[in-house]
Amino acid sequence: EDQVTQSPEALRLQEGESSSLNCSYTVSGLRGLFWYRQDPGKGPEFLFTLYSAGEEKEKERLKATLTKKESFLHITAPKPEDSATYLCAVQVGAQKLVFGQGTRLTINP
């Protein structure tokens, strides 16, 4: 069964303290791995798509990497406005996304 597991469930960092979020996946035939950011009460906001092992994408303080079994979202020198839930998803079949449960990130000033 296709499965996505994110860790940790929650993470508290001080402003400027870099860290990484993990997304492990089990899927038959990865067609794409996606990272989204979700603020409370809002819909997920698209961040990155990764297609193959070794691929990396960057956006401001965020960098996403992909291996054959997991993806990491690296956050460098985070700011309080980076506080959100970060969701990882894999594309299954033609179109469906299977999401992990998310990592709730809090950045303290």
Next chain:
Amino acid sequence: DTGVSQDPRHKITKRGQNVTFRCDPISEHNRLYWYRQTLGQGPEFLTYFQNEAQLEKSRLLSDRFSAERPKGSFSTLEIQRTEQGDSAMYLCASSPRERVEQYFGPGTRLTVT
């Protein structure tokens, strides 16, 4: 580009009532998706349209749920005889042709009392 819009943003209903939600995708996006999200969980896939054709439905979509996308533009999701377990955020997303990224709307939060 105004993004995906959903209406209403919040809906409170009594158990047993029917509710209908609307989703307007980003202009010219031919694929439209519905997901459901409960507190502390990631979104779960419900159904998917390409233009007006409904191509996939999840087992989560019981016979009380029905979705339509007439004319391949906006979509509606109807829940009949609502139950307390239907309380969740209902999210709509759309994708452009030949791209895989799904862009989400703000969601409709349903509370069944």
